[in-house]
Amino acid sequence: MPFRSMETWPHGAIMVDTEHTRFALWAPDAYYVSVELENGQSLPMLPQADGWFVIQTRCSAGTRYRFNIDGELDVPDPASRAQAGDVHGPSVVVDPQAYTWCNSHWRGRPWHEAIIYELHVGAMGGYGEVEKQLSRLAELGITAIELMPVAEFPGDRNWGYDGVLPYAPEASYGTPEQLKSLIDCAHGLGLMVLLDVVYNHFGPDGNYLGRYAKGFFREDKHTPWGAAIDFRKPQVRNFFIDNALMWLLEYRFDGLRLDAVHAIDDTSFCLDLARRVRAQIDPGRHVWLTLENEHNQARLLEEVFDGQWNDDGHNALHVLLTGEREGYYADFADRPIEKLARCLGQGFAWQGEVTRKGSPRGEPSAHLPPGAFILFLQNHDQIGNRAFGERLSQLCPPQALRAATALLLLSPMVPLLFMGDEWGADEPFLFFTSHTGELSQAVREGRRNEFASFATFADEQQRARIPDPNALQTFLDSRPDFTRSPHDNDWQRLYRALLAIRRHTLFARLPGSRSLGAQVLAEKALSARWQLGDGSELRIDLNLGEHAVSTALPTVEHRLFHSSPEIASDTQLPRFTTLVSLTPSYVPEPTHE
Numbered sequence: 001m002p003f004r005s006m007e008t009w010p011h012g013a014i015m016v017d018t019e020h021t022r023f024a025l026w027a028p029d030a031y032y033v034s035v036e037l038e039n040g041q042s043l044p045m046l047p048q049a050d051g052w053f054v055i056q057t058r059c060s061a062g063t064r065y066r067f068n069i070d071g072e073l074d075v076p077d078p079a080s081r082a083q084a085g086d087v088h089g090p091s092v093v094v095d096p097q098a099y100t101w102c103n104s105h106w107r108g109r110p111w112h113e114a115i116i117y118e119l120h121v122g123a124m125g126g127y128g129e130v131e132k133q134l135s136r137l138a139e140l141g142i143t144a145i146e147l148m149p150v151a152e153f154p155g156d157r158n159w160g161y162d163g164v165l166p167y168a169p170e171a172s173y174g175t176p177e178q179l180k181s182l183i184d185c186a187h188g189l190g191l192m193v194l195l196d197v198v199y200n201h202f203g204p205d206g207n208y209l210g211r212y213a214k215g216f217f218r219e220d221k222h223t224p225w226g227a228a229i230d231f232r233k234p235q236v237r238n239f240f241i242d243n244a245l246m247w248l249l250e251y252r253f254d255g256l257r258l259d260a261v262h263a264i265d266d267t268s269f270c271l272d273l274a275r276r277v278r279a280q281i282d283p284g285r286h287v288w289l290t291l292e293n294e295h296n297q298a299r300l301l302e303e304v305f306d307g308q309w310n311d312d313g314h315n316a317l318h319v320l321l322t323g324e325r326e327g328y329y330a331d332f333a334d335r336p337i338e339k340l341a342r343c344l345g346q347g348f349a350w351q352g353e354v355t356r357k358g359s360p361r362g363e364p365s366a367h368l369p370p371g372a373f374i375l376f377l378q379n380h381d382q383i384g385n386r387a388f389g390e391r392l393s394q395l396c397p398p399q400a401l402r403a404a405t406a407l408l409l410l411s412p413m414v415p416l417l418f419m420g421d422e423w424g425a426d427e428p429f430l431f432f433t434s435h436t437g438e439l440s441q442a443v444r445e446g447r448r449n450e451f452a453s454f455a456t457f458a459d460e461q462q463r464a465r466i467p468d469p470n471a472l473q474t475f476l477d478s479r480p481d482f483t484r485s486p487h488d489n490d491w492q493r494l495y496r497a498l499l500a501i502r503r504h505t506l507f508a509r510l511p512g513s514r515s516l517g518a519q520v521l522a523e524k525a526l527s528a529r530w531q532l533g534d535g536s537e538l539r540i541d542l543n544l545g546e547h548a549v550s551t552a553l554p555t556v557e558h559r560l561f562h563s564s565p566e567i568a569s570d571t572q573l574p575r576f577t578t579l580v581s582l583t584p585s586y587v588p589e590p591t592h593e
Contacts, residue, residue: 009052011239012079012167013065013093021059021093023067025077026051026235027212030069038064038090050235051215061095075208079239080152080168082176087154087164087206096250099180106187108254108286109143111306111414112371112510115499116194117142118379119419121150122157123429123479127174131182133482134189140422140492141499144192146257148380150179151198154205155434157475159380160196161259162203162433166243176251183252192254194288195247199240199273200263201225205439223263231269241273245280248287255288257309262294274304290374296348296362301372307414310373312349314382316340317404320524320544321377321396326454331355337520344411344528344540345518347373370412370513370530377401377408378418380429387451387466389428389478391420398424399576400544402494403563406578407542409498410506410561412513412530420480424491430467432475440470501560505582509534525549525573532582541579549573554581 009024016022023035028051035043035055045053045067059065064084066074076083080091117137124130130145137145149160156172163170169179183193201223202209209216216236217227231237247253261270274289281287290307291300301308315332316339319325325333332339332349339349347365355361365372376382383389392401408415420427435443448466451457457466467474512533519527524545530538543549553570558581564574573579 009048009054010079010242012077012081013059013091015061015093015095016056018095019058019060020056021063022054022056023065023077024052024054025067025212026239027053027067027069029214030212032070033212034068034071036066036068036074042068051213052235059093061093061098063093064090065093066090069208069212073208073211075211076165076206078165078209078213079243080165083152083165083168083171085171086156087152091168094176096246099177099184101180101252102184103187106252107284108288109190109192110286110511111288113143113507114192114288114414115141115143115409115502116146116374116414116416117144117419117422118146118148118416120148120159120380120429120478121170121173123475124419124482125479126172127169127178127182131178131185134182134186134191138189138191140496141503142191142417144194144254145186146194146416147196149196149198149259153203155436157432157434157472159384159431159433161198162205163198164203164206166197166199166240167246180251187252192286192288194255194257194290195251195253196257196259197244197247198259199229199243199269200260201229205435221265223265225263228263228265231264231266237269237272240269241276244273244277248277248281254286255290255306257290257292259292260294261291261300267297267300270300271304278304294361296350296365298348298351298363298365298368301365301368307372307374309379309416310343310348310375310413312339313343313373313375313413314377314379316343316349317377317407318382318392321392321400321404324395337522337524337526341518341520341526341528343373343375344413344526345515366515370515371414371510373413374416375408375411375413376416376418377404378421379416380418383418383429384431384478387454387457389430389467391425391428393424393426397576399564403542403544403576403578405494406498406561406563406580407540409495409502410538410578410580411528411540412506412510412532412538415502422492422495423489425480427480428477430474430478431469432478433469434472434475435470444468444470498561501580505560506532506538509536509538513538521551521573522547522549525551527551535585537583537585539581539583541573541577541581543573543575543577546575548575553579554583558583 014022033045033053045055077091081094082092084090150170151163152165152168153163186193218230221228288306292309316336319332319336342349348362350362351364352360448463457463509532516529525543527541560580562579564577
């Protein structure tokens with residue numbers, strides 16, 4: 001095989017035609033590599049420059065294979081497109097062209113139309129069962145579903161953030177073709193499909209890279225999961241960027257959410273990924289790139305990313321709704337209404353100020369449009385990172401939750417819901433895994449020790465009550481019972497009404513929106529205003545407190561929605577109320593020299 005430069009080899013098994021496959025493995029610490037096929041063939045791979053081993057051979061789709069390292073260790077392909085079983089089993093050659101798309105004309109939807117529904121595929125029963133729920137979600141008014149990570153992980157139940165084979169859809173959820181069918185069906189219903197991807201670490205079980213490719217990691221920098229990934233190396237950088245492109249091009253996902261980029265100590269990687277995606281995606285498609293980023297780096301949203309999960313907004317709302325002040329809510333315990341007002345008016349609550357940990361957090365964000373921020377009341381983290389996985393429906397008065405839901409769904413920020421929110425589900429969402437042996441014990445103890453600093457779990461006996469992540473019952477308890485979701489209960493009627501307002505009244509006005517600021521009215525009340533793209537003014541008056549608040553309310557003819565049965569006075573905002581109003585045109589305030 002002729003010499004090729006290091007950057008021309010795509011990782012893994014790539015079919016070059018229906019009968020031939022090229023296998024490429026970056027293994028700079030190996031002396032000898034072979035590909036072991038299921039028919040018993042052992043094919044030595046040819047060493048190339050910069051640590052690559054490559055071979056092209058007769059091999060069709062569906063063939064199972066492994067790589068053998070130095071005649072000592074059989075490993076799965078780190079870029080496996082599918083696994084026959086678990087992460088330690090053989091990899092499978094996949095033909096990316098085998099699926100016939102029914103909705104090949106789909107080009108996506110503009111970002112301002114995003115109403116995101118986050119879900120866990122396993123908890124919903126697999127790719128096929130999720131597909132069965134799509135028409136219900138579309139009818140409700142959802143416009144996008146976001147899948148928690150589906151990359152192959154150890155065992156058959158996991159949140160997905162312990163994945164070790166990022167190119168392979170989780171086999172316990174179904175086949176690659178079933179995942180494509182889910183996406184295809186969603187597109188036929190007008191739904192975008194977004195995917196949560198994890199590029200900040202590999203899981204602890206099934207990661208063999210340290211044996212033959214130590215260069216994937218750098219020991220001089222560590223993350224909460226171990227040695228940091230070394231994105232300085234082009235082979236490593238391409239491994240993840242090619243993965244992003246696979247999901248967007250071969251599976252036709254409409255966007256990606258990059259998990260915890262604050263744990264990626266190389267901002268240039270995120271920018272490079274986004275720029276290469278933009279360069280290779282058909283310009284006629286709507287493809288959206290979003291982030292989770294505790295550092296609140298506004299500059300990433302200025303350049304090539306479309307939105308960020310706004311943890312600040314959630315944390316302030318959670319404190320206002322529940323009164324909880326421990327853990328990561330401690331930074332929002334003092335005057336949470338002011339922090340919420342800053343989120344609604346400027347994006348982030350923390351824009352460079354020093355937190356309780358003694359270090360500055362965030363960058364100025366007031367110049368960014370409201371759509372750069374994804375707002376939520378709940379998501380997998382904010383429910384599942386609780387010891388008992390309780391939802392807000394168990395933690396705050398229902399009237400207050402209704403008021404907060406109106407803010408979520410009618411502000412110009414992009415709203416995100418978590419599965420079950422729409423019918424007021426009371427099932428918990430717990431942290432679950434299916435590790436075995438010593439790792440199982442370590443995960444169980446680590447989970448319980450996370451809460452040692454909480455007053456409720458001060459002693460070991462109290463912590464022992466926290467559900468074991470590895471117990472099957474923990475997973476079963478976390479599965480929403482969709483048979484218990486009546487079509488017309490109070491919560492569904494609320495969501496349907498609010499989403500109809502967003503769709504029919506706000507969608508067309510959202511492009512070009514900008515904040516006009518937010519004013520604190522009381523300890524749990526505020527008023528926020530935005531100029532929308534057509535010049536109209538959207539105003540939201542929110543009162544999450546138990547007492548009415550005196551303020552001048554908008555005139556009746558401009559009101560779109562309020563969450564209490566009746567507003568009797570134009571000067572009193574009732575308890576647990578969100579009043580949303582839209583004035584026909586915006587008149588700039590006079591400037592004074």
